[in-house]
Amino acid sequence: MKRLSCLVLLFLGMFYFSAFSQKTATMPSLSLDSCRTMALQHNKGIRMAQLAVEKARHEHNAARTNYLPKLSATAAYTHLGERVSLLNNDQKNSLSHLGTHLVGAITPEFAQMAQGLIAANPGLAPLIQRVQAGMPAMAGRLNAVGRSVVDAFDTDTRNVAVGAIVLTQPLYMGGKIRAYDRITHYSEQLAGERLRADEQELVLEVDKAYWQVVSLVNKQKLATAYRDMLAHLHSDVEKMMAQGLATRANELAVSVELNKAEMTLTKVDDGLTLSRMLLAQLCGWALTDRPTLTDELLDDIAVLPDNVTPDEATALTARPELRQLRLATQIYDEKVKIERAAFLPTLALTAGVLGHYPSLSNGFERKLNGTWNVGVALKVPLWNWGEGRHKVAAARAEARMAALRAEEVGEKITLQVHQGAFAVNEANRKLGLSQKSLDKAEENLRMSKLGFDEGMISTSDLLAAQTAWLVAHSDKIDAQIDIMLTRAAYAKALGK
Secondary structure (H helix, E strand, C coil): CHHHHHHHHHHHHHHHHHHHHHHHHHCCCECHHHHHHHHHHHCHHHHHHHHHHHHHHHHHHHHHHHHCCEEEEEEEEEECCCCCECCCHHHHHHHHCHHHHHHHHHHHHHHHHHHHHHHHCHHHHHHHHHHHHHHHHHHHHHHHHHHHHHHHCECCCCEEEEEEEEEEEEEECCCHHHHHHHHHHHHHHHHHHHHHHHHHHHHHHHHHHHHHHHHHHHHHHHHHHHHHHHHHHHHHHHHHHHCCCCCHHHHHHHHHHHHHHHHHHHHHHHHHHHHHHHHHHHHCCCCCCCCCEHHHHCCCCCCCCCCCCCCHHHHHHHCHHHHHHHHHHHHHHHHHHHHHHCCCCEEEEEEEEEEEECECECECECCCEEEEEEEEEEECCCCCCCHHHHHHHHHHHHHHHHHHHHHHHHHHHHHHHHHHHHHHHHHHHHHHHHHHHHHHHHHHHHHHHHHHHCCCCCHHHHHHHHHHHHHHHHHHHHHHHHHHHHHHHHHHHCCC
């Protein structure tokens, strides 16, 4: 059973190794431009900056809607525990007994008048008797009229519903709408400049990681060649010691240098692994991916050791950081207008439709009814104890601060451009000097090998020549990589 488990594990290990080898072998070599493109496509920071641009664009579109009329709808329903009464109880009682009170008030006087009329005109007696007999009926009819008046004033407002559709068109808002439109427009451009700055920063990071990998690959080749050189020398010294031509001290000296070379190679291997992982993280690969870089296949790094002249004009025009500050200055200028607009008159046109239950246009009729309205709304601030003046002054100070900040950054960018140009030119000079040192180190190593073979140079002298050869090659690699990195930094300083 244990043997079967071992076989299964061995098979799975061979399958994984085969799949990983095929994956590594099928991955094409990648140039610096390819790494930059992949990083820009997969980097999460760039994606967030792109979403910030999209957010700013939507905010600008939202600000532009403030020029247009706004339409809103409102509805409300209320149930009251008691109905609203326009008459009190005494008034209701008086109206309900209007005929009784009126007839009761005129009956005694009418009886006296009737007796006088009958005495003077006996022929009117039947007519007066009929009028007296009709008094109760007239009182009843007047009571009915009073009760109808009471019923007419009954509102039955225990259930109240109101609804309205209102259209508002700003006519003059003190310039606030236009200022807010411009602020969001500048904010959209500002987000775009931030995206461009993030992209330039990411490209510089990718360049550093890319050339770090190329540098370590070349140093790995160099360390391997140096280790092999020392191993060959160690073999020769052992043979010479066996023949009595070298001492044990010579063999130990070479062994120490060989161990140092092995340790250096191990450090280079570890650094190369970590550098590849960093490049993979920047470009969006899996950390286990090991693609071959185009420049690491070259025997010698191709560089252009041309001097550059500081281009201040391009940097002051194209640098996204400076353009961001200029846009921020414009935004603060518009904020001054917004603060001023808060203390200016505002004028708006309003129109709408109002629905209500119970109806108010025909008494308190129990049905839904409505009406329309058109008007203007004017608001004029009269006195605020100088609040507006102080707020405008504060906003102007903030705008001036932004302008000064832009001027300061412009000066720093000019200095950065000059520093970047000096760094590129210095790297070019270092490459020339390192090439001369390498030529001399190679010639010294060749002469030392010939002298050692002929027994004219000691082992320590040959080790020193080999060490000088290693240092010269390493300095040349550093100088070549330094040219690439300083040129990348100078391009970023120019805003490219």
